[in-house]
Amino acid sequence: MTLTFDGTVLVPVADPDDGERTAAALAPLLTDRSTAVLVNVVEKAGGAPDKASVEQREEYAEEIFERARGPLEATDAAVETEIRYGTDVVDEIFAEARDRDVDAVVFTAREGSRFAELLTGSVARRLVKEAAVPVVALPHGDD
Template sequence: MTLSLDGTILVPVADPDDGEETATALAPYLAPSSTVLVVNVIEKAGGAPDKASVEQREEYAQEIFERARGPLEDRAGTVETAILFGTDVVETIFEAAVERDVDAVAFEPREQSRFVELLTGNVARRLVKEASVPVVALPRVDD
């Protein structure tokens, strides 16, 4: 059985490499009528000083979106981008998914050690466990 993602797909990406790799992994599953919403969450410090200015983070998000667009442009009917702000990345992703009435959230799990997962709270695990919409974990694409 071949999976085809037709509808609106929210794709959270963390950095330019993640954006390009996730878009490459997603592209084969898209239909010409698919709408892909690529999002980058700018995590607010919740009262503590932020590590970088909002302007710097927004510029970085634009770089992420540029890299993600390439693999998607010929596969999806529409590619949209959005910068999201929140103190919890996973909550912010699902709030946007519900607000924008997406059909699914699709992501490519990034490789990391178990120790790093424990320290960071593992966003991938939380995306699956706390899902309020269908979630698709894409297989990693080999270079």
């Protein structure tokens, strides 16, 4: 069985390497009827000072999107981007998924230690546990 995405998929991207890696894993699964929506969530501090200015965060998001577009240029899929702002990354991802009425949220899990996951919580785990739409975890391209 070959997996393909013929509709709209939401692709959360956290940093340039993550965006490029996820796009490379996703590209072979897209068709000319696919739309990949790349979304970067700028995590707000919720009352505390933010780590960087909005302008810096938007520039970084554009860098992420640019790197992610690279592997997707070889496809016939449409590519859209969105920057979201909020105190909870997973909530923002699913809000965007609902707003766009996507068919699935697609990601590759970033490597991290179990200890770090316990301290910070895992976005990947929450995406699966709190899924409001189908969630697909793609294997890393080098696996």
